[in-house]
Amino acid sequence: MITLTIDGDEVTVPPGTTILEAARGRDIPTLCFDERQAPFGACRVCLVAVEGSPKPLPSCTTPVREGMTVDTRDPTARRVAAAIVELVLSELPVAPAPHTELAQVARMLDVGEPRWPGETHAVERDERHPYLAFQHELCISCGRCVRACDEVQGTFALTATGRGFEANVAAGLDQGFRDSVCVSCGACADTCPTDAITEISLLDLVR
Amino acid sequence: MFDSSVTTTCGYCGVGCRLEAHTRNGKVATIAPALDGPANEGHTCLKGRFAHQFSRRRDRLTTPLIRENGELRIASWEEALHRVVSELTRIKAADGPDAIAGLASSRATNEDCYAMQRLMRAAIGTNNIDNCSRVCHSPTSFALRKSFGLSGATGSFADVDHAGAMILIGANPTEAHPVVGARIKQAVLRGLRLVTIDPRRIELSDYGELHLSPRPGTNAAVMLGLAHVLHRDGLTDPAFIAARTNGYDALLELLPQYTPEAVEEITGIPAADLVRAAHIYGEAATACLTWGLGVTEHRYGSEVVQLICNVALMTGNVGRPGSALLPLRGQNNVQGSSDMGALPDTFTAYRSVGDEPVARSFEAAWGVDLPRAKGYTIPQMFDAAVAGDLKAMYIFGEDVAQTDPNTAHVVAALESLEFLVCQDIFETETTKYADVILPASSFLEKAGTFTNAERRVQLVAPAIDPPGGARTDFDIITTLSRALGHEMGWASPSDTMDEIARLTPDWSGISYERLGRTGLQWPVAPDGTDSPILYTERFELPDGRAHFAALPYKAPGDAADDEFPLILVTGRRLQHYNAGTMTRRTGNVELNDRDYLEIHPDDAARLWVSDGDTVSIRSRQGRTEITAQVTERIEPGHVFTTFHFPETRTNLLIGNSMDVNTSCPEYKVIAVDVRPIGEEASMTPALSSA
Numbered sequence: 001m002i003t004l005t006i007d008g009d010e011v012t013v014p015p016g017t018t019i020l021e022a023a024r025g026r027d028i029p030t031l032c033f034d035e036r037q038a039p040f041g042a043c044r045v046c047l048v049a050v051e052g053s054p055k056p057l058p059s060c061t062t063p064v065r066e067g068m069t070v071d072t073r074d075p076t077a078r079r080v081a082a083a084i085v086e087l088v089l090s091e092l093p094v095a096p097a098p099h100t101e102l103a104q105v106a107r108m109l110d111v112g113e114p115r116w117p118g119e120t121h122a123v124e125r126d127e128r129h130p131y132l133a134f135q136h137e138l139c140i141s142c143g144r145c146v147r148a149c150d151e152v153q154g155t156f157a158l159t160a161t162g163r164g165f166e167a168n169v170a171a172g173l174d175q176g177f178r179d180s181v182c183v184s185c186g187a188c189a190d191t192c193p194t195d196a197i198t199e200i201s202l203l204d205l206v207r
Numbered sequence: 208m209f210d211s212s213v214t215t216t217c218g219y220c221g222v223g224c225r226l227e228a229h230t231r232n233g234k235v236a237t238i239a240p241a242l243d244g245p246a247n248e249g250h251t252c253l254k255g256r257f258a259h260q261f262s263r264r265r266d267r268l269t270t271p272l273i274r275e276n277g278e279l280r281i282a283s284w285e286e287a288l289h290r291v292v293s294e295l296t297r298i299k300a301a302d303g304p305d306a307i308a309g310l311a312s313s314r315a316t317n318e319d320c321y322a323m324q325r326l327m328r329a330a331i332g333t334n335n336i337d338n339c340s341r342v343c344h345s346p347t348s349f350a351l352r353k354s355f356g357l358s359g360a361t362g363s364f365a366d367v368d369h370a371g372a373m374i375l376i377g378a379n380p381t382e383a384h385p386v387v388g389a390r391i392k393q394a395v396l397r398g399l400r401l402v403t404i405d406p407r408r409i410e411l412s413d414y415g416e417l418h419l420s421p422r423p424g425t426n427a428a429v430m431l432g433l434a435h436v437l438h439r440d441g442l443t444d445p446a447f448i449a450a451r452t453n454g455y456d457a458l459l460e461l462l463p464q465y466t467p468e469a470v471e472e473i474t475g476i477p478a479a480d481l482v483r484a485a486h487i488y489g490e491a492a493t494a495c496l497t498w499g500l501g502v503t504e505h506r507y508g509s510e511v512v513q514l515i516c517n518v519a520l521m522t523g524n525v526g527r528p529g530s531a532l533l534p535l536r537g538q539n540n541v542q543g544s545s546d547m548g549a550l551p552d553t554f555t556a557y558r559s560v561g562d563e564p565v566a567r568s569f570e571a572a573w574g575v576d577l578p579r580a581k582g583y584t585i586p587q588m589f590d591a592a593v594a595g596d597l598k599a600m601y602i603f604g605e606d607v608a609q610t611d612p613n614t615a616h617v618v619a620a621l622e623s624l625e626f627l628v629c630q631d632i633f634e635t636e637t638t639k640y641a642d643v644i645l646p647a648s649s650f651l652e653k654a655g656t657f658t659n660a661e662r663r664v665q666l667v668a669p670a671i672d673p674p675g676g677a678r679t680d681f682d683i684i685t686t687l688s689r690a691l692g693h694e695m696g697w698a699s700p701s702d703t704m705d706e707i708a709r710l711t712p713d714w715s716g717i718s719y720e721r722l723g724r725t726g727l728q729w730p731v732a733p734d735g736t737d738s739p740i741l742y743t744e745r746f747e748l749p750d751g752r753a754h755f756a757a758l759p760y761k762a763p764g765d766a767a768d769d770e771f772p773l774i775l776v777t778g779r780r781l782q783h784y785n786a787g788t789m790t791r792r793t794g795n796v797e798l799n800d801r802d803y804l805e806i807h808p809d810d811a812a813r814l815w816v817s818d819g820d821t822v823s824i825r826s827r828q829g830r831t832e833i834t835a836q837v838t839e840r841i842e843p844g845h846v847f848t849t850f851h852f853p854e855t856r857t858n859l860l861i862g863n864s865m866d867v868n869t870s871c872p873e874y875k876v877i878a879v880d881v882r883p884i885g886e887e888a889s890m891t892p893a894l895s896s897a
Contacts, residue, residue, distance in 0.1 A: 035242065036249045099208050130794030131257045152250050154392035183781060184253035184798060185385065190239055199237055199257070205208055 004068040019059035019070055020046055026072050029081060029105045031088075032142040033060045034191045037151050043088075043142055045081045045105060049074030056080055082109040088140050090114035091165065092194075093121055096138065097206045101193035119165065129177040131200055132189055134169075138196035141167040145188035145197050152191075157182040169196070214241055214724060216657045216665040217255040218314060218650025219784050221536030222364070222386045223659025224251045225724070228259075228651060228670035235259045235651055235670055245725050246364050246659055252385035253795065254784055259651060261792035262671065267632060268646035269675025279644065284676065287643050291601075292690045294626040294642070298598045299331060304578075308335035308588045308597055311549030312604025312680075313541035316655025316667055318700035319680040320540070320547040321555070321707055323603055326684055327582075329573045330693035334551050334560050334582030335597075338544040339605055341585045342612070345869035346503040347534045348545060348557070350512030354754055355525070356747025358557050359542060359662040362495075362531025363728065363739045367391055369529030371491030372400040374433075374484065376426065376515070377501020377875075381410040382781040384499075384535050384660075391497075400491060402484045404429060405501060406776055407805070407847055408840050417484055420842050421474040423774050424763025424876040426502055430514035431760055432470030433485045435462045437521050440482075442489025447523030451746065454755035458517060461757045473760060489522055493529030500537065500778070504875045506764040509868040513756035520753050526742035536660035538785070539650070543658030546714075546729070547707070551582030555711040556729075572710055575693065585611065586863075586870045589620035599626040603680065604647065608636035608894070609786045609853050612861035612872040613828060618894040630683060633788055636853050646677035649789070653679045655700040656722065658729070662738070664717055665726035763876040764864030767844070771826060771878035773810065776847045777857055787851035802855040803836040805847040806881065811837045816883050824848075826879045829859035831892055835881075846881060854891050 003012045006023050013022045018039060020028060032043035041061035048059045051069035056077035059070075071077075085106050089095070095113075096102040106112075124136035141160065146169060149158040157180045161170045172180025188197045195206065209229040217224040225244025229236050238259055240251040261267075271287030272279040282290075298306055309331075311323040320338065327336040340348065348358040355361065367373065367390050381388030392414055395401045401415030404426070412418035421429050437443055438459065448455050467478030488494050496519055502511050516525075516532065524530035536542050548554040558565040561579050570577050583591055585607070591597035593616070600621075611617045621627060621640035629641040638644050650657075652673045658664045673679060681703070685695050697703050701719045708714050716731035727737040745751035767774050782799035783790045790796075804822060806814075816822055818837040823830060824846070833848060833855055841847050850857035864873040 130797040131253070151393070153389050154396065178798070183381075183385065184257065185251070185389070186253065186256045187250060190249075190256075202237055205231060205236060 002064050002066050004064050004066070004070060006070045007072055013064055017064050019048060019057070019062050019064055022064050023048070023059060023070065023072055027108065028059055028072050029108050030060060031085070031102065031105055031140070031193055032144060034144050034148070036191070037144065037147045040143060040147065044084050047077040047081050048072045049077050078109060082111050085109055085111045086114045087116065090116040090118065091120055091140070093123060093137050096194050099206070100195050102140065126176050127200055129184070129200070131184060132177045132186065133198055133200045133203060135196050135198065136168050138194040139168045140194055140196070141169070142193060144191040144193065145169055148187040148191045152187045153183065153185045155181060155183050155185070158188060209236055211670070213668040213670045215650070215668045215670060216539070217251065218539045218657070219254040219258070220384050221538060221541060221660040222246050222384050223539070223657060223661070223663055223665055224255050224386055225665065226251060226255055230670055233671060234263050241724070243724055245663065246661065247386045250386050250389060253782065254790060258784070258790050258793040258795050260794065261789040262649050262651050263674060264792045266634070266792070267674050267677065268634065268644060269677050270646060271676070272644040274642045284678070287645060288687060288690055290643050291628050291687060295331065295599060295691065298625060302598050304332035305335060305582070306596065306598040307331050307333055307601070308583055308599070309601040310585065310603060310605050310607070311336060311338040311544050311547070313339045313538040313544040314604050314650070315540065315544070315680050316653065316700065317540065317543040317547050317658060317664065317707070318655040318703040319684065320544040320549045321703055322681060322684040322688070322695060324547060324549045325573065325695060326688045326693070328577055329575045330688045330691040332578060334578050334580065335588065336549055336582060337551050337585045337588070338541070338549040339538065339610070340541045340545045341870065342610070342872055343500055343537045343541060344503055344534060345871045346509035346866045347512050349509045349869045350516060352557060354513050354516035354520070354756060355742060357741055358545065359729070359741070360531060360533045360660055361525050361741045362533065363661040364390060364533070365739070366495055366529050366531035366533070367394050367399070370394065370399055370493050370495040371529065372402070372487050372494040374402045374404065374488050374494070374496050375411060376404040376496070376498040378497060378499025378535050379405070379407070379409045379778060380535060383537070383779045385781060387535065400487045402487055406842055406845050416487060417480060419476045419480055419484060421476050423776055423845065424505055425474040425760070426505065426511045427507055427514055427758070428465065428470050428473040428760040429476065429481070430511060430518060431462065431465040432467055432481045433488070433518050434458065434514070434521060435465040436467060436482050436485035437489045437518065438462055440486065440489070442485065443521045444523030448521065452520050452753045452755055453750065454757065457757035458755045461759060465760070488518070493527070494522065494524045495529070495531050495533060496524070497533045497535060499535045501875055503866070503871055504873060506864050506866060506873050507761050508866045508871055510756070510758045513758060516753070517755050520755060525753070526740060528740065531740070534660065539659070540657040542660060542662065543656070543664070546658055551584055555707060556713045568710055572706065584870050586865060586872070589617055592620035592623045595623065598624060600624055601628045601630070602637060603630040606635040606637045606786045606788060608639070610850065610858065612858055612874060613863055614856055614859045614894060615829060616863070622895060630680065632677070633792070635786070635788060645683055646675070647683060648673040648677055648679045653681065655681065656704065662728045663726045664722060664729060666719065666722050764873050765827070765862065765876050765878045767878045771880050773879050773881055774845050775824070775826065775860060775877040775879045776845060777850060777874050778847060780849050780851065783849065783851035785851070786853070791852065801834055802849045802852045802857060804833045804881070805836050805838050805841045807841050807843040807845070808837050808839060809843045810846070811835065814881060814883065816881070820883050822881050823884045824860065824879050824881050826860040826862065826877050828862045829892065831856050831859050832884065846879065856892055859892055
């Protein structure tokens with residue numbers, strides 16, 4: 001077992017545990033993390049300060065070490081995370097719905113209206129499936145839907161597409177859910193932190 | 208965003224996914240998987256997650272209906288219940304209690320099923336009570352009790368994660384049990400060595416290491432062949448066999464004739480593949496055996512399950528983590544409805560109705576005398592109705608006219624009855640013959656428990672109210688019992704569970720409080736300790752040892768010939784559930800709107816059938832019309848279809864062949880003739896001569 005200090009509290013966990021797992025119950029914001037999936041470390045929102053490290057570390061992919069001292073509320077880590085979330089929000093044409101994880105994380109990090117003007121994603125909807133809807137403009141390329149399809153369901157129907165600002169997600173060869181190999185399990189909608197993939201019946205409740 | 212949220216258990220298949228149901232304006236708005244559900248671990252399928260709109264469909268039954276001058280009319284509850292009580296009382300007085308039979312519903316809760324069997328036994332006075340496990344896994348129940356002692360999976364779904372190898376026989380989990388299918392697929396991607404055995408090349412076959420395609424009805428030869436190779440090649444666990452089993456010598460006498468070459472003759476499986484399968488299973492440190500209705504719904508289904516148990520016993524692959532026998536139960540509570548004694552020969556936990564001390568304990572608790580003779584099984588009920596011995600039936604939550612074999616015979620039986628009461632959420636093929644229809648509740652509208660395929664008893668909580676004048680099944684059955692003069696004395700389903708726990712040693716430690724969010728796997732000791740893995744120390748047979756079954760291969764009840772050259776296998780598809788009563792009333796029909804007949808391109812070319820053609824399919828029993836789907840998933844010589852849509856009437860084709868021990872129908876081997884016809888189905892076959 002490994003003993004470390006998190007926010008001044010001594011915590012003992014098995015080797016291989018990540019800082020995020022060891023800090024369960026503490027408020028660390030996450031965006032690309034889903035406990036049903038392997039840690040991904042893409043979004044850099046779960047940053048924490050670790051004594052001896054020159055910069056904040058992503059808690060979801062950093063394994064604990066003996067004697068480690070972690071500060072989950074480090075101002076620098078929070079400032080960097082808030083800047084990342086603000087940049088993510090700046091690409092969206094509308095603010096994410098209040099119930100989404102992205103909106104919750106923004107509230108947690110005190111991120112308001114993004115200060116960065118500039119291009120936002122064009123609205124692109126696909127509601128051809130009886131249950132699942134794409135709102136591509138809300139995709140932040142966190143990869144959770146693709147990994148849910150791969151690691152939870154095992155159908156491999158979703159693909160990350162494009163690069164940079166064009167990065168998005170597609171079912172099959174951008175065929176939509178119905179014409180891809182999708183089995184309609186909804187694991188993608190369940191994990192999506194922005195409603196870029198959501199349940200059609202919920203659209204009316206949100207809009 | 209939502210008005211209320213409850214955690215409940217899915218009412219579709221036997222996986223037992225825990226769900227979070229969120230409501231808005233009295234309807235289910237959305238359903239999400241519970242992250243802490245032990246069977247689903249934060250996942251669910253399109254049935255559990257999306258197919259809930261049926262609960263507020265306009266054609267839900269919301270008021271009792273009674274038949275008057277041949278027509279159904281709306282009635283009050285008082286009037287309907289009065290009709291039921293007076294008719295059942297009249298028939299009981301005239302023809303005795305055994306002229307009445309009941310079916311409990313494997314879709315309903317343990318408490319509903321327990322109440323139903325108590326109603327039949329205590330209020331009516333007959334053991335004529337059965338449930339639809341009769342037509343699916345009764346052979347599994349029979350065989351597991353014979354071989355190991357208890358009627359349930361020996362382990363848990365979690366064992367899939369720890370297994371080194373798995374043989375999956377006659378099941379298509381990625382369609383019929385999608386969450387377990389996903390779990391198996393993930394395990395395979397991590398290195399689980401999977402062998403699939405099925406006449407169809409199922410999706411998991413594409414991921415597994417080896418696929419065996421036996422001729423339908425030859426599973427026994429496959430299992431005997433595997434046993435032969437395990438023994439021949441020294442892949443057995445002699446210490447386990449010596450310490451924990453009986454009857455191995457008798458099996459050894461049988462095995463020499465089942466060489467891989469001899470088995471190839473019977474099954475069509477290449478001898479080398481059979482040897483490879485035995486080595487994959489026998490060389491793994493931990494290995495699971497999983498099966499479905501492709502094993503059980505055969506003339507010798509119960510014997511095949513015993514032969515599957517043999518293979519586990521020979522290798523010591525039972526009673527430890529990663530080595531489980533996991534039958535995939537079809538309905539959400541088909542395990543529980545049988546556990547509850549909704550069977551003609553057993554009280555709760557499979558204790559015989561003829562067992563004097565057990566019968567006396569129920570007599571003392573209920574204050575009545577109980578019959579000791581076994582009642583009718585479902586097929587026997589229909590035979591007795593046609594013969595005029597059975598006069599009344601109370602069918603609760605089951606559409607026998609769509610799902611049971613030999614539809615014409617079932618309909619003749621229903622028409623022969625003097626009185627039929629149906630309790631359901633929709634009008635069905637069966638309610639067409641009802642004299643009284645009682646509007647009941649779906650799983651989203653009631654409290655109680657379901658028991659999943661790993662023996663896990665989990666709480667069910669109401670998310671919404673029953674629509675209109677519909678009532679919970681618990682309310683209907685207890686009210687009827689009271690009106691029949693037998694007060695059950697329960698205020699809520701929780702009281703029922705307390706009675707079950709009091710009268711059932713294996714359930715003695717179960718209470719709603721202890722079930723909590725993740726449920727308990729029976730047997731549950733009085734202190735609340737449950738049993739994720741059975742038989743770690745001893746088997747639940749009188750001598751504590753498991754029993755090998757020395758049973759030879761026997762040919763199935765039907766075979767292809769010149770007149771009926773193809774073999775039909777029936778099963779399920781992902782988008783629909785069983786008779787489709789619920790899923791046909793959801794968006795799932797947009798994804799799949801009919802039953803298809805899968806046919807191999809070679810057979811299709813020979814018969815001049817193109818993909819999408821309407822074809823006629825005829826068996827020794829009946830004929831119907833269906834859309835062909837040309838696919839290489841099915842082997843040449845075989846065709847496959849489902850029974851989700853009543854207009855197809857697939858079960859008209861099924862004959863009376865059934866399992867020799869449990870009378871489970873042989874849905875899986877039907878000789879048929881297929882030929883192309885016009886573009887549209889010319890008619891829906893008539894069921895009634897009247």
